[in-house]
Amino acid sequence: xxxxxxxxxxxxxxxxxxxxxRRENPNIKIELYTQEEIISYSACGLPYFIGNxxxxxxxxxxxxxxxxxxxxxxxxxxxxxxxxxTEKQTLLIEDLSSGNKYEVGYDILVLxxxxxxxxxxIKNTELKNIxxxxxxxxxxxIKNKIKESSRAVLLGGGYISVEMLEALVNNNMKVTLxxxxxxxxxxxxxxxxxxxTDYIINRNPGQITIMTNENxxxxxxxxxxxxxxxxxxxxxxxxxxxxxxxxxxxxNTDFLKDSGIEFGINNxxxxxxTMQTSKFNIYAAGDCTDNFNxxxxxxxxxxxxxxxxxxxxxxxxxxxxGHCYFDGVMNSTTTKFFNYTISMIGISYKDAxxxxxxxxxxxxxxxxKAGYMPNPGMVTLKLIADRNTHFILGIQGIGEGNVxxxxxxxxxxxxxxxxxKTFMNLDLPYxxxxxxxxxxxxxxxxxxxxxxxx
Amino acid sequence: xxxxxxxxxxxxxxxxxxxxxRRENPNIKIELYTQEEIISYSACGLPYFIGNxxxxxxxxxxxxxxxxxxxxxxxxxxxxxxxxxTEKQTLLIEDLSSGNKYEVGYDILVLxxxxxxxxxxIKNTELKNIxxxxxxxxxxxIKNKIKESSRAVLLGGGYISVEMLEALVNNNMKVTLxxxxxxxxxxxxxxxxxxxTDYIINRNPGQITIMTNENxxxxxxxxxxxxxxxxxxxxxxxxxxxxxxxxxxxxNTDFLKDSGIEFGINNxxxxxxTMQTSKFNIYAAGDCTDNFNxxxxxxxxxxxxxxxxxxxxxxxxxxxxGHCYFDGVMNSTTTKFFNYTISMIGISYKDAxxxxxxxxxxxxxxxxKAGYMPNPGMVTLKLIADRNTHFILGIQGIGEGNVxxxxxxxxxxxxxxxxxKTFMNLDLPYxxxxxxxxxxxxxxxxxxxxxxxx
Numbered sequence: 015x016x017x018x019x020x021x022x023x024x025x026x027x028x029x030x031x032x033x034x035x036r037r038e039n040p041n042i043k044i045e046l047y048t049q050e051e052i053i054s055y056s057a058c059g060l061p062y063f064i065g066n067x068x069x070x071x072x073x074x075x076x077x078x079x080x081x082x083x084x085x086x087x088x089x090x091x092x093x094x095x096x097x098x099x100t101e102k103q104t105l106l107i108e109d110l111s112s113g114n115k116y117e118v119g120y121d122i123l124v125l126x127x128x129x130x131x132x133x134x135x136i137k138n139t140e141l142k143n144i145x146x147x148x149x150x151x152x153x154x155x156i157k158n159k160i161k162e163s164s165r166a167v168l169l170g171g172g173y174i175s176v177e178m179l180e181a182l183v184n185n186n187m188k189v190t191l192x193x194x195x196x197x198x199x200x201x202x203x204x205x206x207x208x209x210x211t212d213y214i215i216n217r218n219p220g221q222i223t224i225m226t227n228e229n230x231x232x233x234x235x236x237x238x239x240x241x242x243x244x245x246x247x248x249x250x251x252x253x254x255x256x257x258x259x260x261x262x263x264x265x266n267t268d269f270l271k272d273s274g275i276e277f278g279i280n281n282x283x284x285x286x287x288t289m290q291t292s293k294f295n296i297y298a299a300g301d302c303t304d305n306f307n308x309x310x311x312x313x314x315x316x317x318x319x320x321x322x323x324x325x326x327x328x329x330x331x332x333x334x335x336g337h338c339y340f341d342g343v344m345n346s347t348t349t350k351f352f353n354y355t356i357s358m359i360g361i362s363y364k365d366a367x368x369x370x371x372x373x374x375x376x377x378x379x380x381x382x383k384a385g386y387m388p389n390p391g392m393v394t395l396k397l398i399a400d401r402n403t404h405f406i407l408g409i410q411g412i413g414e415g416n417v418x419x420x421x422x423x424x425x426x427x428x429x430x431x432x433x434x435k436t437f438m439n440l441d442l443p444y445x446x447x448x449x450x451x452x453x454x455x456x457x458x459x460x461x462x463x464x465x466x467x468x
Numbered sequence: 469x470x471x472x473x474x475x476x477x478x479x480x481x482x483x484x485x486x487x488x489x490r491r492e493n494p495n496i497k498i499e500l501y502t503q504e505e506i507i508s509y510s511a512c513g514l515p516y517f518i519g520n521x522x523x524x525x526x527x528x529x530x531x532x533x534x535x536x537x538x539x540x541x542x543x544x545x546x547x548x549x550x551x552x553x554t555e556k557q558t559l560l561i562e563d564l565s566s567g568n569k570y571e572v573g574y575d576i577l578v579l580x581x582x583x584x585x586x587x588x589x590i591k592n593t594e595l596k597n598i599x600x601x602x603x604x605x606x607x608x609x610i611k612n613k614i615k616e617s618s619r620a621v622l623l624g625g626g627y628i629s630v631e632m633l634e635a636l637v638n639n640n641m642k643v644t645l646x647x648x649x650x651x652x653x654x655x656x657x658x659x660x661x662x663x664x665t666d667y668i669i670n671r672n673p674g675q676i677t678i679m680t681n682e683n684x685x686x687x688x689x690x691x692x693x694x695x696x697x698x699x700x701x702x703x704x705x706x707x708x709x710x711x712x713x714x715x716x717x718x719x720n721t722d723f724l725k726d727s728g729i730e731f732g733i734n735n736x737x738x739x740x741x742t743m744q745t746s747k748f749n750i751y752a753a754g755d756c757t758d759n760f761n762x763x764x765x766x767x768x769x770x771x772x773x774x775x776x777x778x779x780x781x782x783x784x785x786x787x788x789x790g791h792c793y794f795d796g797v798m799n800s801t802t803t804k805f806f807n808y809t810i811s812m813i814g815i816s817y818k819d820a821x822x823x824x825x826x827x828x829x830x831x832x833x834x835x836x837k838a839g840y841m842p843n844p845g846m847v848t849l850k851l852i853a854d855r856n857t858h859f860i861l862g863i864q865g866i867g868e869g870n871v872x873x874x875x876x877x878x879x880x881x882x883x884x885x886x887x888x889k890t891f892m893n894l895d896l897p898y899x900x901x902x903x904x905x906x907x908x909x910x911x912x913x914x915x916x917x918x919x920x921x922x
Contacts, residue, residue, distance in 0.1 A: 026905070059840055059900050073840040173899075308895075320898035323905045327914075328893070336921070340893050348897035357897055386513055386527040416870065418902055422877040425894055430884020439782070439794050440879055441762075443802035443811050444774035445627075446513050448872055451480070451777045460781075467790070 017043055019333060020105065020118060022095045023126030023266075024048025025057060026319050027300025029077055030326030031124050031333075036085045038334035044087045045118070047107055049094040052150045053079060058319045060153040061174070064160065065181030071150055098123065098273040100293050122295050122333055125270070125283055126326065129263035129301035129317045134169065137232040141241040144233060144257040147174060156258065160185050163255035167191075167244045169230060170260035171198025173349050173356075176214070178258055180351055183218055190223045190252050192244065197226055201347070203362045205377070206396060206410045213354050213412075225250070233257065263317060265302045278304030280315045287339040289329035297333060299325035306342030308429060309360040309407055310369050316345050344408075344428060348418060355417040360408025360428055363398050372401040376461035380454035382415035384446035391415025397424070397458035401466055404433040409455070419448075420455035434459050434466070471497055473787060474559065474572060476549045477580030477720075478502025479511060480773050481754025483531060484780030485578050485787075490539045492788035498541045499572070501561055503548035506604045507533060512773045514607040515628070518614065519635030525604055552577065552727040554747050576749050576787055579724070579737055580780065583717035583755035583771045588623065591686040595695040598687060598711040601628060610712065614639050617709035621645075621698045623684060624714035625652025627803050627810075630668070632712055634805055637672055644677045644706050646698070651680055655801070657816045659831070660850060660864045667808050667866075679704070687711065717771060719756045732758030734769045741793040743783035751787060753779035760796030762883060763814040763861055764823050770799050798862075798882060802872060809871040814862025814882055817852050826855040830915035834908035836869035838900035845869025851878070851912035855920055858887040863909070873902075874909035888913050888920070 019035060019042055021028045032046050046053070054077040062068045079089035092110040099105070105118045131146035133139055143163075145156050160166075166182050168175045171193035182189045191198065197207040211224055228250065234243040244252040265282040276292035278284035282304040289297045301317035303325065321343055331338035348357035366373035375398045381390035393413040399406045409424045411417040427437050438459035444451055452460075473489060473496055475482045486500050500507070508531040516522045533543035546564040553559070559572045585600035587593055597617075599610050614620075620636050622629045625647035636643045645652065651661035665678055683701040690696050698706040719736040730746035732738035736758040743751045755771035757779065775797055785792035802811035820827035829852045835844035847869040852861045863878045865871040881891050892913035898905055906914075 056838060056840065056900065056905070058898070058905075059838060062841065062900060067842060068840050318898065320905045320907075321895070324893050324910075339889065341890060343895040346895040346897035347899075348902050349899040350901040355902070359895075359897060384510060384513060386510065386522050387516065388521060416873065418897065419870065419873045419876055422873055422896055423880060425896060426877060426879075426881035426884060426886055426891070429890070429894065430880060430886055432880055432884055435793065436795060436883070437880070439778050440883065441775070441797040441800040441813075442876055442879060443800035443813065443872065444512070444772065445801075445803040446510065446516060447804040448802050448809070451510070451512075451774050453774075456778075 017121050018119070019044050019122045019124065020120035021046040021124040021126060022048075022105070023128055023300065023302070024050055024053030024091070025055070025126070025128045025300065026322035027128070027326040028124065028126035029054035029082070030323050031126060031299055031330045032082060032087045033077065033085070034327045034330035035333055036087055038330060038336065042334070045090065046082070046087060047090045047093040047095055047105070047118070049092065049110060050149060051091050053077070053089060053091060055150055056319065057148065060147055060150070061177035061181045063153050064157050064178070065184040067184070071154065074150065095127070095269055097269055098275070100274055100296065103295075122297065124329055124333070125291070125296065125298040125302055126300045127266040127302045130266045131259060132262040132264050134230070134259065134261045136230050138235060139233065141233050141235040142239050143241045143255065144259065146259045147178070148263070156256070159256050160187065164188060165254045167252055167254040167257045168260055169257060170262065171195070171200070171224070171226070172260055172262070173199070173347060175260040176351050176356065177349055178260065179214060179222060183221060188221055190225065190254070192228050192230055192246065193224070193226045194229050195226065198224060199356070201345070201358055201362065202410055203364055203396065206412060209394065210356055210412055214351055217352060217354075263301070265315065267302055278313050278315070282315045284313070287341060288332045289325055289340060290332070297329040299329045308342040308344050314345070316343050318343070318347070344425060346425065348421070353414050355411065355413060357411040357417050357421045358408070359421055359425055360398070360406070362408060362410065363396070366398055366400070366407050371407060373398050373407060374401050374462050374465050375399070376458040376465065378454050378458045378461065380450060380457065382419070382449060382454070384450055387446050393417045393420060393454055395420055395454055395458050397455065397462060399434050399462050404435065404466070405431050406434065406437065420453065423453075423455055434463050438463055471575050472573070473498050473576045473578065474574035475500040475578040475580060476559070477582055477754065477756070478504055478507030478545070479509070479580065479582045479754065480776035481582070481780035482578065482580035483508035483536070484777050485580060485753055485784045486536060486541045487531065487539070488781045488784035489787055490541055492784060492790065496788070499544065500536070500541060501544045501547040501549055501559070501572070503546065503564060504603055505545050507531070507543060507545060509604055510773065511602065514601055514604070515631035515635045517607050518611050518632070519638040521638070525607065528604065549581070549723055551723055552729070554728055554750065557749075576751065578783055578787070579745070579750065579752040579756055580754045581720040581756045584720045585713060586716040586718050588684070588713065588715045590684050592689060593687065595687050595689040596693050597695045597709065598713065600713045601632070602717070610710070613710050614641065618642060619708045621706055621708040621711045622714055623711060624716065625649070625654070625678070625680070626714055626716070627653070627801060629714040630805050630810065631803055632714065633668060633676060637675060642675055644679065644708070646682050646684055646700065647678070647680045648683050649680065652678060653810070655799070655812055655816065656864055657818055657850065660866060663848065664810055664866055668805055671806060717755070719769065721756055732767050732769070736769045738767070741795060742786045743779055743794060744786070751783040753783045762796040762798050768799070770797050772797070772801070798879060800879065802875070807868050809865065809867060811865040811871050811875045812862070813875055813879055814852070814860070816862060816864065817850070820852055820854070820861050825861060827852050827861060828855050828916050828919050829853070830912040830919070832908050832912045832915065834904060834911065836873070836903060836908070838904055841900050847871045847874060847908055849874055849908055849912050851909065851916060853888050853916050858889065858920070859885050860888065860891065874907065877907075877909055888917050892917055
C-alpha cells in the first residue's frame with residue numbers, strides 16, 4: 015500500500031522529497047508536518063541574511079506552503095511529531111498553536127527532521143542574547159540584536175562561525191571567536207587551519223580576535239538578564255553584547271528513541287543506499303540520517319544541505335517505485351570568507367593516519383592562471399593519497415583564486431579510485447586565462463608520485 | 469646505451485623533456501636543436517601579447533637557452549633537423565645562420581617538432597600582411613602591423629580566432645571573421661556555436677562581423693604587394709589592412725617521411741603510452757604526435773600545450789629509466805572571450821552519433837551560486853551521455869560564470885567510466901557562494917537520467 019506518504023520535517027530534505035514525489039506520481043497522497051512556521055528554506059543562506067548580503071529573508075525560501083498546496087501536497091506547520099508507532103503505522107502530532115495532540119496514519123513515512131544545535135554545558139546559557147543559528151527565526155532574532163550591538167562572541171570555530179565572522183564584520187562589529195581545540199576548522203590539517211586563521215586576522219586587523227585552546231565556563235549577565243561577559247577557564251573575561259553558539263549540531267531524533275527504528279552513529283537514523291531505514295516502509299533523508307563515507311568506507315555523520323537535497327530526491331524516486339541509490343559522500347565542504355575560498359574533501363592527513371592509511375601529501379601554492387597573465391588568484395592545495403593503493407584520500411584548498419575548479423576535479427577521481435599516476439595526466443582543459451599549462455592540482459599529484467617512488 | 473639524448477624542437481614538449489630529464493638524471497648528455505631563435509615559450513599566450521594584456525613578450529618565455537646551459541643542457545637555436553637516419557642513429561642538422569649542414573649522433577632521440585600552420589589554397593597568400601600565428605616572431609610582426617591598421621580579417625573560426633578577436637578588439641580594430649563551415653568552433657554542437665556567436669557579436673556590436681558558409685578564393689593587394697581585399701566565392705569583397713590565417717595546423721613531420729618512423733593520423737608521429745615511437749630508442753612528445761582519445765577509444769590528433777607538457781614529462785621519466793604512462797586525452801579545450809568562458813570536453817552530440825554511440829543530452833542554464841546570492845555568473849552546460857552504457861561522453865560549457873568548476877568535475881568521471889546515476893549524486897562541495905545546492909552539472913546529469921529511464 016503506497017496510498018499515503020507522510021513526511022516529517024520542513025527544511026531541505028522533506029520539501030525536496032515532497033516535490034519530487036509529486037512529479038513522479040501525480041496521485042499519491044502527500045502530507046508534510048513541520049514544527050516550524052516556515053518550510054523549504056536554505057539554512058545555509060542565513061549568515062548572508064545576517065551579513066546584509068541578502069536583504070530579504072524571504073529570498074531564502076524555495077517554496078511556500080501555498081506552492082505545495084497547489085501541487086496537492088498538504089503542509090502542516092507548527093506541528094511537531096512526538097513519536098512514531100511503527101506497528102500501528104501512526105504518528106502522534108502536537109499542534110504547537112493549540113497544544114492539541116492527534117494521531118496521523120501513514121503507509122510510507124519519511125523522516126527528515128534535520129539537526130538541532132548542541133547547547134554546550136556552560137553556566138547561564140539561558141541568558142538573553144545568547145543565540146543559536148538554525149532557523150529563519152534565529153537569524154531574524156540575531157539580526158535585530160546586532161542593530162544595537164557593537165561586540166560579539168562566536169563560540170566554536172566551525173564553518174558556521176567563519177560565515178558568521180563575515181556577517182558580523184559586515185555589521186561593523188568587533189568579534190571574538192573562541193575555540194576549545196588547538197585550532198579552528200578542525201577537519202583541516204593544522205597547517206591549513208593556521209593559514210586560514212592568518213588570512214582572517216590579517217584581512218580585518220583589530221576587528222577579529224581568534225582564541226584557541228580556550229574553554230568557556232560561564233556567561234555573565236546584567237540585571238535585565240542579558241549576556242554581558244564570557245568567562246573562560248584560563249580566566250579571560252570578554253565583554254560582549256551578543257553570543258552566538260556555533261558549538262555543533264546533532265540529529266533531531268529524540269522523538270524516535272522508542273520507535274524501534276535503528277540508529278547509526280551519533281543517534282542519526284541509519285539508512286541504506288535506497289534511503290530506507292530498518293523499517294522497509296520508513297525512509298529518512300537529510301541531516302537526521304547517517305552517511306556512508308566513500309573514502310573511509312565507514313558510516314559517519316555529515317549533515318550538509320546539498321546531501322539533504324540529493325537524499326530527498328533519491329527517497330522520492332524509490333517511494334514512487336523507481337530505483338535510485340545514494341552511494342555516499344566524501345564529507346565535502348566549502349565556504350568563503352569574503353573573497354577567500356576554504357574547501358575540504360575526503361579526509362585530512364592527520365585523519366588518514368588515524369584511519370590506518372599510509373598517507374603521503376603535497377602542498378602547492380600556485381597562480382590559477384598562466385604565470386604571465388595579469389590578475390591571477392592564488393590557490394593553495396594539499397592533496398593527500400595513500401602510499402599502498404595510490405588512491406587519493408582527500409584535498410584541502412584555500413585561496414582567493416579559483417580553488418573549487420581544482421577541488422571538483424578530485425572528487426570523481428576519489429570515487430572512481432583513479433590512481434595518482436593516471437590522475438596526474440588528467441586532461442583538464444587549459445588556456446592561459448583558466449590555469450597554468452599544468453594545473454596546480456595535477457602538479458600536486460606529480461609531487462606525491464615523486465615522493466612515493468623515491 | 470643512454471649516454472646522449474638529442475631533442476628536436478624548442479616549443480613546449482622539447483624543453484619540458486630536457487628540464488625533467490635533467491632533474492631525473494644529472495649526468496646524461498642532453499642536446500636540444502630548434503629552428504627558432506627563441507625556445508621554451510607559451511604559444512598559447514601570443515594572442516594576449518598582441519591584445520596588450522601582456523606587455524612584454526619575454527614574459528611568455530619559460531626558460532632561456534642560458535637557463536638550460538646552466539643545467540648542462542646544450543641548446544642549438546636556428547638549427548633545423550633535415551632528416552633522421554635511424555640505422556646510423558644520426559640526424560642531419562642545418563645551421564640556419566650559416567647554411568652549414570652537419571651530422572649529429574644520438575643514443576636516444578626525442579621528436580618534439582610541434583605543429584605548423586596550414587596555408588590554405590587561396591590565390592595570393594604570399595601578399596604582405598597576411599600572417600599566421602605560431603611563433604613569437606609571428607606575434608611581433610602582427611603587433612607591429614596592427615599599430616598602423618584599423619581593419620582585420622580572421623580566416624577560420626577556431627579557438628585561435630576567438631582569442632585573436634579579443635586581441636584585435638583590444639586594439640580598437642574592426643574585425644571580420646570568415647568561416648567556411650556553417651558555424652564557428654565546429655567541435656561544438658551548432659546550438660552552442662550559435663550562442664557563442666551571439667555573445668561575441670552582441671558584446672561588440674558593429675565592431676565584429678562573423679561570416680559563415682563563406683569560402684575565400686582570393687586575396688588582392690596594392691602595388692606595394694600589401695593585402696587590401698579578401699574575395700569570397702559568393703562574391704563578397706572585404707577591405708582590410710591585415711589578414712590572419714587561423715586555418716588550422718598540421719604536425720611538423722615532413723622531415724621524417726623517409727625515416728621509417730610510423731606515422732599516425734594526419735601524418736602525426738604514432739606513439740605508445742610510454743611516448744615511444746615505432747623505434748624503441750626514439751620518443752616523441754607534443755603537437756607532432758598522435759593522441760589516444762579516451763572517449764572514442766581511437767587515435768586522433770589533438771595538439772594542446774597542456775598535453776605537450778605532460779607528454780614531455782612522461783617521455784623524460786621513461787628515458788631516465790622510470791615508468792610513466794600517458795593514457796590519452798579527451799580533446800579538452802577551453803578559452804575565454806573577455807569574461808565569457810568557452811569549454812568543451814570529450815565529444816559533441818553530433819560526433820557521438822557519428823561514432824556510433826546512442827547519445828542523450830541535457831542542456832541547463834543556471835546561476836553558479838545559490839539563487840538568492842547577489843552577482844551570480846550564468847553557466848550553460850550541455851552534458852552528453854550514452855544510452856547504452858550510461859557513461860558520460862562529453863560536456864560543452866559556456867558563460868560568464870564559473871564554467872570550468874563544473875567542467876572539471878566531469879573529466880575524471882569520463883575517465884573512471886562513472887555511470888550517470890552515480891555521477892548525479894557526486895558530493896561536490898556546496899556553499900551559497902560557490903554553487904546552488906544541486907550543482908548545475910549534477911542537475912544536467914539528473915535530467916539525462918530522467919530521459920533515459922522514460
